[in-house]
Amino acid sequence: MKKITEICRLPGENVFRETQVILTGKRQAVIENYKNISAYTGERIELLTVSGRLLICGKKLEIVNYTKLEICIRGRIEGITLEEGRKK
Structure with missing residues (x-):
């Protein structure tokens, strides 16, 4: 059985460490x-x-579901900001 990274031609583990916002x-x-x-x-x-x-600002925000890998937020989202950490 092929790995999904091979099937989709993704660059491997690095893709899955990046934060994704949908x-x-x-x-x-x-x-x-x-x-x-x-x-x-x-x-x-x-x-x-x-x-x-990662900052999410808005009105009536609530966390409706979360796991170790993902979190679902609902409400009136007015802004999302990523403040990068220090580079080593």
Whole structure:
């Protein structure tokens, strides 16, 4: 059985370490490959990622589901910012 990385011709493990944000309009965001939740209010959710901090701002934000690999946020999403961490 071939690995999915071989079938899709992806560059391997590095692809799966990057944080991915999938937006559905302004109402839902699914973030894959985050490290942890560092802050959570109805107006701001802050996630730590391999790349740095991911900030989601809006109104009536709520975390509806999360696992070790992904988190689903719903509400009125008004902005998403990635603040890169220090480069070594």
